[in-house]
Amino acid sequence: MAELITTARPYAEAAFNFAKEKNQLTQWSDLLNNLALMAADATMAKLIANPSVTNENKLSVFAGVLGSDLTNEAKNLLVAMAENGRLSAIASVAQLFEQLKIAEEKRVKAYVVSAMEPTVEQKSNLSAALNSKFNAEVDIEYQVDQSLICGLRVKVGDWVVDNTANTQLQKLRAAIAN
Incomplete structure (x- = not known):
């Protein structure tokens, strides 16, 4: 996974910089998410991984599905990724673009x-x-897990606060065991 993120970063940054310059962040976000959904399909993933299928054929499948939604700039991104054997990283490109x-x-x-x-x-x-x-607008996604007994766990990126009863009990068990 880390390798795909590293591979995807230059493509995501290039797409982001272009989209930002053209004030098209939402359009590119939608487009990249659609490409990621396509690439996640089992049949498409096999097609992308198949070395006997030409890049032109792979790109024509993307173009056929997306039709007029595939802009010339987006097609250029796909061509560059295909030429470098990076089409399998399209989901990571979409993920990194979304983070940016x-x-x-x-x-x-x-x-x-x-x-x-x-x-x-x-x-x-x-x-x-x-x-x-x-210092930002925080979008919060809530989930209920009754097995936590009480308390809550908050995760924002790498930052985590966990004050659930389960975690406190596990800490107590570990302290008693030592």
Whole structure:
């Protein structure tokens, strides 16, 4: 996975810089997500990985599915990736592009897992705290996991706060075991 991210980074950055310059971040985001969905299809993944299929044939499949949504600039991106044997990294390109877009828009994605559905007031308080901490607009995705017993886990990128009862019990077990 790390290798694909490294391979995809220059393509994602080039696409992002072009899209930003043309004020087309949303359009490119949608296009790259569509390309990633196509590449994730099992049949398409086999086609991309098949060395006996020419790059022209691979590109014609993308063009055939996307039709007029495939701009000349996007086609140039696919051609460059195909010529360098990097079409398998298209999902990583889309992922990195999305991260760059979110950072540009000063937005952050947070994932919150709690034992119970938080109240509107709790959601509002958490949103305000995260917006302040990250100095950005935080989009929060909530999930309920009753096995946590109580508490919540908040994850934003690499930053994680876990004050669930399960985690506290595991720490207590480890302390007692030592």
